[in-house]
Amino acid sequence: MYRHWDERYRESDFVYGKEPNDFFKECLNDLLSGKLLLAAEGEGRNAFWALQQGFEVKAYDSSSVGKNKALALAVGYENTFDYQIASHLGYKCPKESIDVLGIIYAHIESKHRRLVHQSLADSLKSGGHLILEAFSKEQLGNTTGGPKSIDLLYDLEEVKSDFPGFYWKLSRSQSRYLNEGKYHQGKAEVIQLFGRKQ
Numbered sequence: 001m002y003r004h005w006d007e008r009y010r011e012s013d014f015v016y017g018k019e020p021n022d023f024f025k026e027c028l029n030d031l032l033s034g035k036l037l038l039a040a041e042g043e044g045r046n047a048f049w050a051l052q053q054g055f056e057v058k059a060y061d062s063s064s065v066g067k068n069k070a071l072a073l074a075v076g077y078e079n080t081f082d083y084q085i086a087s088h089l090g091y092k093c094p095k096e097s098i099d100v101l102g103i104i105y106a107h108i109e110s111k112h113r114r115l116v117h118q119s120l121a122d123s124l125k126s127g128g129h130l131i132l133e134a135f136s137k138e139q140l141g142n143t144t145g146g147p148k149s150i151d152l153l154y155d156l157e158e159v160k161s162d163f164p165g166f167y168w169k170l171s172r173s174q175s176r177y178l179n180e181g182k183y184h185q186g187k188a189e190v191i192q193l194f195g196r197k198q
Contacts, residue, residue, distance in 0.1 A: 005042070005062060005063035005065070006064065008183075009043060009063055010065055013181065014069065015181045015183050016045060016181040016184055017045060017179075018043075018045050018048075018073065019045060019049070019180075020046045021045070021104045021133060023133045024046050025049065027131040028055075028100065028102075029053075031099075031100060031129055032099075033053060033055050033056075034055065034098075034100060035098040036050050036055040036056065036057050036058065036099065036101075037093055037100070037101050037102070037120070037123060038057065038058070038059040039060065039091075039101075039102070039103045039104075039120060040061055040062075040088070040103070040104075040105070040106035040107070042061055042063065042066045042070070044069065044073050044074070044081075045073070046102060046104055047059045047070060047073075047083070048074055048081075051074065051077070051079055051080070052077075055100070057081035058081065058083075058093065058098070059084070060083070060085070061083070062086065063085075067085060070083055088106070088108050088112060088116045089116065092119075093123035095122045095123060096122070096124065096125045096126065097123055097125070098123050098124055098128060099124075099125060100128060100130075101121070101124050101128065101129070101130045101131070102132075103117075103120065103132040103133075103134070104131070105184075107147050107152040109152065113159075113162065114162045117162035117163060121166075124197045125197070127196060129196050129197070130195050130197070131193070132159070132191075132192070132193040133190055133191070134153075134191055135147065135153050136153060136155065136173050137154065137155055139153055139188055139189040139190070142186075142188060142189065144178060144184065144186035144187060145185070156172070156173040156191045156193075159191060159193065160193065163193075165197060166197055168193065168194070169195055170192060170193065170194040171194075171195070172191070174191075174192070175190075176188060176190055
């Protein structure tokens with residue numbers, strides 16, 4: 001899988017743009033700055049924006065090419081972020097060590113999804129927040145972004161069940177228009193979660 005992402009990120013442009021995901025940005029604007037972890041962070045658009053808002057940012061991804069482009073965004077900025085090369089199953093974060101968890105278009109195989117989500121949730125402090133956006137199963141067949149396999153697409157209720165003990169401030173499955181670089185363009189079917197760990 002990492003080879004796929006290395007090849008995609010070798011394109012000269014930032015393939016999902018340099019601006020943060022708008023749902024992530026909207027939710028993060030409601031929170032006090034603290035320690036943030038971003039899963040499958042790719043080229044760093046969300047990490048760099050959060051850094052500029054005063055967050056202490058950790059991130060991981062399987063692609064070293066993505067990491068290099070992410071760190072290039074922060075060149076010349078006074079702070080940087082801790083970016084690790086790791087798979088979803090390989091990344092480890094100390095329990096109850098972060099204030100916000102961002103999972104934005106992280107494609108996780110269904111057989112591993114619950115384990116990965118619960119491991120990431122364990123890293124959140126009590127009272128910490130989760131921001132998640134992903135392509136829903138209804139996105140299959142669309143050409144506006146996302147995996148071409150149903151195994152990597154999500155169902156809202158299934159994903160909510162991966163995070164027991166959360167209070168959901170927002171929980172929805174909807175159609176929305178994406179404008180995120182060349183690979184997320186047009187009407188798409190997504191799920192969105194914004195919740196607080198009890």
